[in-house]
Amino acid sequence: MIKYRIKINIPGWYTSRGMENTATKAIKKTKYTADIYSAVGWFEDNIFSSLMSELDKDKVQKRxxxxxxxxxxxxxxxxxRSKISRMRKSIEDGRHTLARSGMPxxxxxxxxxxxxxxxDGHHSLLAxxxxxxxxxxxxxxLIIEEKDEQKILDNNFQRFFGEHLKWKRREKWQNYTINWNARGKKKLExxxxxxxxxxxxxxxxxxIV
Structure with a gap:
C-alpha cells in the first residue's frame, strides 16, 4: 500500500533563530487519496487541524x-499577478498567506x-x-513525498499537466510547464x-514583484 508522507511548517518568532515548527503524518493511498491533490484535500479535511497540536520546534538542519x-x-x-503585491503587503503586515483552514x-x-x-501556491511563494x-x-x-517517485509521478501527470503531456516524452517532464490560461495543446509550454x-x-x- 502506497503511503504519502506529508510535512507542514508554520513559522513564528523562533524562525529568526534558525528554528522550524513542523509536524509530519503518513497517510495511506485509498480511493479518497488516489492522487496528490485528493490526498492533500483529504489531509486538510481530516487530519490537518488535529496535527496542528503536534507541531514541534526544532533546529533547521539544512537551509x-x-x-x-x-x-x-x-x-x-x-x-x-496583482495578487502577489497584495499578498506581499499582508506578509509585511505580519500575516501569513494561508487557506481558510489555516493550512499552507x-x-x-x-x-x-x-x-x-x-x-500549488506560486503567487504565495513569490509574495x-x-x-x-x-x-x-x-x-x-506543505511537503508531500512518497518513496516510489515514478509511481507518484505516473499517478499525477494528468493532474499536473492535463492530457497534454501525452504528446511528449514523459521522462522529459521537467522540460515543460503548464499554462491553464492557454488553449488546447498550447497549455503545455x-x-x-x-x-x-x-x-x-x-x-x-x-x-511585478
Missing amino acids: VRLSTIMNIHDKSGLKD NIKILKLSSKELFLF YMSAGKRYLHQIPY ERRQRNMGELFDVLGERG
Whole structure:
C-alpha cells in the first residue's frame, strides 16, 4: 500500500533563530487519496487541524533556498499577478498567506532526488520572496513525498499537466510547464524559467514583484 508522507511548517518568532515548527503524518493511498491533490484535500479535511497540536520546534538542519524550487508554471501561467503585491503587503503586515483552514497555500512535492517541485501556491511563494524571505523554513509550507517517485509521478501527470503531456516524452517532464490560461495543446509550454529564482527575476524585471 502506497503511503504519502506529508510535512507542514508554520513559522513564528523562533524562525529568526534558525528554528522550524513542523509536524509530519503518513497517510495511506485509498480511493479518497488516489492522487496528490485528493490526498492533500483529504489531509486538510481530516487530519490537518488535529496535527496542528503536534507541531514541534526544532533546529533547521539544512537551509533550502526558495529560489531553487522547481516551478510548474512559468510567468505566462500566472493568472492574477496583482495578487502577489497584495499578498506581499499582508506578509509585511505580519500575516501569513494561508487557506481558510489555516493550512499552507504553498504545496510542494519532494522527489527522490531531493529536488522540490512546487505544484500549488506560486503567487504565495513569490509574495514571500518579494517580502524578503529566502529560505523554506521562513514560510508556511506543505511537503508531500512518497518513496516510489515514478509511481507518484505516473499517478499525477494528468493532474499536473492535463492530457497534454501525452504528446511528449514523459521522462522529459521537467522540460515543460503548464499554462491553464492557454488553449488546447498550447497549455503545455517549453520551460523557460528553471526554478522559482528565475521566475522571480523575470517578474522583477517587469516590476511585478
